[in-house]
């Protein structure tokens with residue numbers, strides 16, 4: 001009997017330690033992934049790819065830090081020879097780089113992956129950035145090829161910070177991705193659902209699942225990012241908590257999808273814009289921004305102009321101009337079908353009816369169904 005108990009204990013301990021190994025492997029691979037992402041960005045900053053002096057520095061650095069560890073300097077050196085080789089391989093590849101805001105598994109990244117698979121159709125890598133401004137700055141400097149920004153959510157409306165960031169840049173909209181946002185309840189694989197008390201996520205995601213959380217008496221905990229919440233749950237092994245995030249986040253951080261599509265409104269969609277330095281010559285939609293004179297009927301004049309040419313508006317948003325008080329800037333998206341043959345003439349006419357008209361870009365829209 002005692003022996004059997006001992007065996008049980010060993011088996012339990014073995015399983016527990018192996019789970020820790022799995023978690024550590026996930027972390028190691030995520031860190032390696034991050035290192036390769038940085039290498040890709042470095043690749044855009046320098047002339048020739050192989051830099052033997054730098055490689056010696058890297059090797060001597062890893063040798064010195066691993067001296068006293070179980071890793072040992074010889075092992076570290078062997079391992080890093082492969083890492084450096086992979087790093088060079090990636091840098092010499094021709095993959096396009098697409099910046100998104102947030103951590104891996106963010107909805108922006110899912111939209112960017114749809115753009116790659118269905119529009120771009122060439123090798124491309126999604127790279128995480130902290131802010132919209134960081135993304136724009138990197139596209140402007142040619143250090144990445146495209147950026148993706150969320151512009152509008154079907155439940156919450158426009159996302160002004162992204163719109164202003166675009167306005168202050170020299171970039172153009174080249175594609176729109178409309179993505180259904182299906183929030184999932186994510187947990188550690190070993191979590192007993194009865195023990196869940198807290199749910200971590202971005203305030204918007206928590207708000208969009210308010211009724212669901214209330215029904216199950218779960219306590220919301222705000223976190224800066226949905227994918228970040230999933231990563232926190234995984235790295236801190238929180239067995240009394242869950243996160244709200246994407247299926248992709250579950251896959252990346254080794255979490256289980258306990259329940260899919262938990263948002264209170266099933267038709268939750270976000271539109272994202274793909275930004276580039278180069279404008280497109282044509283597209284089924286066009287985005288413009290302008291100011292209007294402060295007089296009665298100024299907006300009506302513009303709307304009548306669209307109506308007279310049978311041009312359908314797909315979005316009209318006004319936001320404070322920021323440079324002057326009480327001045328509003330309009331952001332209008334329209335279908336180009338009716339005016340494509342005489343597009344420049346149409347825009348010139350619009351320019352005459354508005355102030356500071358700026359073309360934000362011609363683009364096609366990809367509406368993702370699943």
Ligand SMILES: C=C(O[C@@H]1C=C(C(=O)O)C=C[C@H]1O)C(=O)O
Nearest residue numbers: 039042049050051054055084087
């Ligand atoms: C990343 C770089 O490019 C190559 C890869 C290196 C690395 O992965 O550390 C180091 C030197 C270069 O051969 C770099 O120049 O820093």
